[in-house]
Amino acid sequence: MHTSSSSSSLDRGSTGRRIQRSPDQFQPPDRAPVRKDWVPDNQQHVCMVCQRERFTMFNRRHHCRRCGRLVCHACSGHKMAVEGCTEEEKEVRVCEQCYSYFHPE
Numbered sequence: 370m371h372t373s374s375s376s377s378s379l380d381r382g383s384t385g386r387r388i389q390r391s392p393d394q395f396q397p398p399d400r401a402p403v404r405k406d407w408v409p410d411n412q413q414h415v416c417m418v419c420q421r422e423r424f425t426m427f428n429r430r431h432h433c434r435r436c437g438r439l440v441c442h443a444c445s446g447h448k449m450a451v452e453g454c455t456e457e458e459k460e461v462r463v464c465e466q467c468y469s470y471f472h473p474e
């Protein structure tokens with residue numbers, strides 16, 4: 370049996386820190402926006418989640434399928450099923466904030 374799984378980076382085992390719902394916490398829209406309602410590519414030049422990552426030719430932007438915002442690669446690493454989403458895949462790209470909103474721990 371080979372057990373060389375050094376490359377897996379699961380962040381399990383985080384201490385049970387309570388996430389507090391503060392009023393200014395990001396809240397996704399009630400319904401997932403359709404593609405035409407997404408934030409236009411040229412409207413934002415920085416990631417709308419971390420607000421630090423700049424989009425360039427090489428640092429491509431992504432759309433969160435749940436809130437329609439432009440997010441960087443690092444902030445859109447999650448996938449989940451989005452109700453009302455018309456993509457072919459069952460699980461689609463969502464941003465960090467939408468994901469944690471629907472997956473509070």
Ligand SMILES: [Zn+2]
Binds near residue numbers: 417419440
């Ligand atoms: Zn980001």
Ligand SMILES: [Zn+2]
Binds near residue numbers: 433434435463466468
């Ligand atoms: Zn989102």
